[in-house]
Amino acid sequence: MNNLLTAIMTMTAGSALSARVGGRIFEGEAPQGTEFPYVVITIVTDVQADTFKDKLEDLTVQFSLYSISHGLAEITGMFADLKALFDDAVLTIAGNYHILIARENLTTMQDEFTTPQGTASGRHWAVDYRLITEKA
Secondary structure, eight states, X not given: OHHHHHHHHHHHTTSHHHHHTTTOEEESOOOTTXXXXXXXXXXXXXXXXXXXSOEEEEXXXXXXXXXXXXXXXXXXXXXXXXXXXXXXXXXXXXTEEEEEEEEEEEEEEEEEEEETTEEEEEEEEEEXXXXXXXXX
């Protein structure tokens, strides 16, 4: 699991997505008081798939995009950068073969966020990717 998260974080480093959010891409949760916009990466599910020949890991990884910008340009730009980075990408995962990465779902939400300036209305877009890997 650690190798997969390392591969994802390595892929985001120096990307257009990272530049758009000022490098604020976190695994698991963002530190309290993190400046907007930012991205949080979470493993939602991990199921072992047995093909009777191989044992595969079938995972759902969620990229949560957060923005408090009043317009849509920031959040839609983040989404476009994420798609450009991960749609049909090839991940280099230490100790594993990458078999598949495919975007499966987008859920858009309006949320209230606590900021140092007070409460702000914003957007949270949760983007799910399916990843299948095999132990090398």
